[in-house]
Amino acid sequence: MKQALVGARIFTGDKFLDNQVLIIDGDKLIFTAENDNVVHDAGIIDLDGGIIAPGFIDLQVNGGGGSFFTNDTSVSALQTMLDGHRPTGTTSMLPTLISDTRDTHQAGVRAVADAVTSGMSGILGIHIEGPFFDMDKRGAHNARYIREMEPADTQWLTEISGDFATMITLAPEHAHTGQIKTLVEAGLIVCAGHSNAHYEQVMAGIDEGISGFTHLYNAMRPLTGRDPGVVGAAFASDDTWCAIICDNHHVHSGAVRAALNAKPNGKLYLVTDAMSTVGSTQKSFSIYGETIYEQDGALVNAEGRLAGSAIxxxxxxxxxxxxxxxxxxxxxxxxSLYPAQYLQLDNQLGQIATGWRADLVHFDNDFNVRNTWVAGAHQSHTSVEST
Structure with a gap:
């Protein structure tokens, strides 16, 4: 049966609309105009205020619901992560593998391929974060896994196939000439991150096809007047995309504003970099055999380094x-819209428009998620409150 959503402001991805109704027919949206035009064969859901918007798309999710993907590269772990993040408005994601062995990364790709094949709507692909990093900018990634990209890595990465996005984060100064170009020509989305590169090295990587920057400012060479670094290259390259963790721990609000002023409109998007504690009652978890603790809303390892986020x-x-x-x-x-555009999925996600997939989030004035829809399937989250 069709669902008719009434009683909430609608944000289409472009503008806010009042006193209008949204129809869901199966897994697709049918955008209608006035409340008195509600089709008679639809079940009416009165949202009683709040805002309904395109479902959130998170391109960096390490874990959720108690599962950490690098530790458990299974389809069931992916479902647990989706279930853990859905009450926070995320309706689709790129599950993310951190630096580890080639076997672990290959197992994660197989799990994502199986999830997509089985019709797990919220899994859009995979984000492989590492291990081709600069040692000094590894952050919480374990040093024993950080290494140069080998021919065997290039081979298996370029052979990834399937109807899903594959994003990889690497340090461009540690890639050999032609490696980035080879990955991009094979269809991978290549981002710079965990990098101590100089401006010229990053720009050379962009010439080969780097199109984005992972968690802007964090674990990358900063911008100074005489050494623009990775951040300067991100700001100077208008066509690249930047992900940013807006949690009041990873990035100062003034730095977020600076990035918004520096980048062209639409090129800065939100990610969580979330760990397994999101959507779970647990306040600690283990990676690389060490315990990561939630402390004052942040996740830190024994060295006090930030280890993902808790949002x-x-x-x-x-x-x-x-x-x-x-x-x-x-x-x-x-x-929603900007990450969909980056993945070139904005013809089906990131907007509320007729024919788009019915991925939606409904939240109240206090930013508590009350309802979500994924491919038209509805869940209520009336007991969930934001952190």
């Missing part, structure tokens, strides 16, 4: 709006 996407939207001061519509675009 969901609704928290990133709220912080970006309330603390950074970004207009709400732009925050919502940063959480």
């Amino acid at each position: 969901g996407m609704i928290d990133a939207v709220r912080i970006c709006h309330q603390d950074v001061g970004v207009e709400l519509g732009e925050c919502l675009r940063m959480a």
